[in-house]
Amino acid sequence: MTVPIGERGLGPLPGHLTVGEESIELPSVPATAGSDGLAISSLLAKTGKVTVDPGFMNTAACTSDITFIDGAQGVLRYRGYPIEQLAASSSFLEVAYLLIHGDLPTHHQLDEFVERIDRHMYLPEDFREILSIQPRASHPMAMLGVAIHTMACFYPESMDPLNPAAVDLATVLLLAKMPTMISYIHRRAAGYALLYPRRGEGYVHNFARMTFARPGEAADLPDALAEALDTLLILHADHEQNCSTSTVRLVGSAQANLYASIAAGVAALSGPLHGGANEAVLEMLARIRDSGRDVPSFMTKVKDKQDGAKLMGFGHRVYKNYDPRAAIVKRSADKVLAALGVRDELLDIAREVETIALADDYFIERKLYPNVDFYTGIIYRAMGFPSSMFTPLFAFGRLPGWIAQWREMMTDPTTRIGRPRQVYVGHAKRDFIPWEDR
Ligand code: ACO
Numbered sequence: 001m002t003v004p005i006g007e008r009g010l011g012p013l014p015g016h017l018t019v020g021e022e023s024i025e026l027p028s029v030p031a032t033a034g035s036d037g038l039a040i041s042s043l044l045a046k047t048g049k050v051t052v053d054p055g056f057m058n059t060a061a062c063t064s065d066i067t068f069i070d071g072a073q074g075v076l077r078y079r080g081y082p083i084e085q086l087a088a089s090s091s092f093l094e095v096a097y098l099l100i101h102g103d104l105p106t107h108h109q110l111d112e113f114v115e116r117i118d119r120h121m122y123l124p125e126d127f128r129e130i131l132s133i134q135p136r137a138s139h140p141m142a143m144l145g146v147a148i149h150t151m152a153c154f155y156p157e158s159m160d161p162l163n164p165a166a167v168d169l170a171t172v173l174l175l176a177k178m179p180t181m182i183s184y185i186h187r188r189a190a191g192y193a194l195l196y197p198r199r200g201e202g203y204v205h206n207f208a209r210m211t212f213a214r215p216g217e218a219a220d221l222p223d224a225l226a227e228a229l230d231t232l233l234i235l236h237a238d239h240e241q242n243c244s245t246s247t248v249r250l251v252g253s254a255q256a257n258l259y260a261s262i263a264a265g266v267a268a269l270s271g272p273l274h275g276g277a278n279e280a281v282l283e284m285l286a287r288i289r290d291s292g293r294d295v296p297s298f299m300t301k302v303k304d305k306q307d308g309a310k311l312m313g314f315g316h317r318v319y320k321n322y323d324p325r326a327a328i329v330k331r332s333a334d335k336v337l338a339a340l341g342v343r344d345e346l347l348d349i350a351r352e353v354e355t356i357a358l359a360d361d362y363f364i365e366r367k368l369y370p371n372v373d374f375y376t377g378i379i380y381r382a383m384g385f386p387s388s389m390f391t392p393l394f395a396f397g398r399l400p401g402w403i404a405q406w407r408e409m410m411t412d413p414t415t416r417i418g419r420p421r422q423v424y425v426g427h428a429k430r431d432f433i434p435w436e437d438r
Contacts, residue, residue, distance in 0.1 A: 238401025
């Protein structure tokens with residue numbers, strides 16, 4: 001349960017801020033791990049000043065007990081459990097339960113959760129038609145936004161954000177229909193008809209079959225594919241207050257329903273500096289390959305910031321060390337490619353880029369390491385996904401985290417509508433100039 005700012009904030013070590021002549025005591029908000037907070041909400045009333053923090057470099061918008069990251073040490077934990085243990089021993093739906101409900105499920109709880117999701121995986125025919133009338137060339141993230149918004153039209157009984165039963169239903173419906181929607185978006189772009197989910201086939205296996213089975217052919221998908229997908233989904237399942245999650249919380253703070261909030265998260269995730277980075281990584285690696293595979297001169301361009309060039313898949317606002325998810329993905333890339341019988345020159349180029357970057361002062365000084373997106377695209381490509389599907393797959397994985405964070409925000413008694421301040425730097429008052437005088 002989230003401890004309200006102020007209640008657990010009256011700890012022994014408040015901060016003191018001197019503004020002009022005045023020293024103001026700022027209540028401490030103790031953390032169980034990581035940085036404590038200082039509550040600054042009263043600053044405006046006491047001093048007439050607001051704090052300015054573009055990009056939220058130092059501002060915690062909430063307290064949360066879902067995910068912990070230590071960026072300096074490369075640590076990521078969901079509800080206290082290290083990501084390495086979850087990736088090795090858990091399943092995506094078990095992790096979804098953990099994130100949303102706070103603890104690992106008992107056998108009975110997991111069976112019930114999985115069975116309920118299994119029951120709701122189908123998409124109504126009219127729903128499919130709404131997706132079918134979008135242009136075939138639509139970007140899959142635009143299609144996913146349409147699909148999530150469409151859920152609000154089909155399931156109005158699950159929209160009340162203040163009704164726990166409605167929220168629970170929306171949670172199950174979103175988790176259940178996400179794989180079917182993503183497989184349909186993929187197949188529609190490829191020109192294939194949607195396949196239906198099968199009861200009891202398993203969540204990720206169902207997704208893999210619905211996505212990859214060829215019309216008229218029996219699906220013969222290696223287990224390694226579903227296993228790797230399951231792991232990738234776990235690795236993406238939450239990442240505390242990143243851009244899309246903060247968007248989900250902000251939209252939800254206006255008491256917008258869960259579908260509207262998640263659709264906003266999808267929109268935020270589509271940006272190339274966030275979830276769109278995995279797609280950008282592959283484009284970058286392909287450009288390096290197509291221009292003669294000259295990795296060193298590409299790296300020089302990046303360091304010189306020529307035309308705003310960046311090394312996509314490198315750097316992170318929080319990790320100033322190897323992203324622990326990237327380490328897991330890198331290890332599984334070889335395994336997956338071998339199991340699928342794929343050899344990919346882009347993986348060799350990626351390794352070369354990484355080796356050069358990790359030994360180069362530019363990247364060392366700025367603490368730029370591979371993030372989760374650096375190697376995921378190579379695995380998705382080996383599985384047969386076009387690069388435009390990479391970000392929807394990220395959204396698929398992130399869904400339980402968005403839901404858990406939204407639910408935490410909705411039940412936190414300290415939540416108020418999110419409404420940042422600004423420092424106005426525009427004109428002073430001036431008089432309107434009539435049209436004929438301009
Ligand atoms: N390539 C080259 N230089 C970089 C990179 C990069 N990928 N990332 C940061 N830098 C440089 C910046 O130019 C800046 O240099 P300067 O000090 O000379 O001005 C310095 O490192 C600090 O970078 P910031 O932009 O201030 O870092 P910020 O925390 O604002 O940005 C971000 C983080 C957006 C992830 C950035 O590193 C980036 O654009 N990376 C590439 C895109 C990417 O991979 N995004 C995925 C993020 S993970 C995720 O969403 C799952």
